[in-house]
Amino acid sequence: MQPANSSSQAPVRAVFATLFLILCFLLGGCGQYRGVEPSFVQDSSPVTLTYIAPADSIFSEAESVAIEQFTKLAPNFEIDRQTFRRSAAAYLEDTPPPDVIWMAANLEMREAAAAGLLSDLSDVWQEGNFSDAFSQPFQDISRIDDAFRFVPAGFGWTGFFYN
Known part of the structure; x- marks a missing residue:
């Protein structure tokens, strides 16, 4: 064998x-790192x-x-x-x-941000302490016009194939 x-x-x-x-990452965003569980008005x-x-x-x-x-x-x-x-x-x-x-963090997303269609998520990055959790390259692709517009959710691979 x-x-x-x-x-x-x-x-x-x-x-x-x-x-x-x-x-x-996804489960970490569900309150694991918070001292207090998020509160939602149950009877709304x-x-x-x-x-x-x-x-x-x-x-x-x-x-x-x-x-x-x-x-x-x-x-x-x-x-x-x-x-x-x-x-x-x-x-x-x-x-x-x-x-x-x-x-994906691609040209389409960047164009949407330039058109003012994406929110500034800098407060989310700060509250979630994402700058410590993500490397500088992930931070760079997430920032457009000096504001975080994207939260990475994983890794993707892109390649060039030729013969």
């Missing part, structure tokens, strides 16, 4: 490592948050766990999860725009 080829297991390990990191009228995300990805399971944790903490909140079907700018120009969009 020959030992397993470790190079063939590398992509599988990378996927599992990425999932683990994303799950830690129901609130629906619109969330736009890819149809399916390696993050789907972690995303489901994060949504479940959030709705346990805030039972009067409902998440209306919709699949990405248009450009981010088209969603952001809707009235009202979605509450949350999961998108």
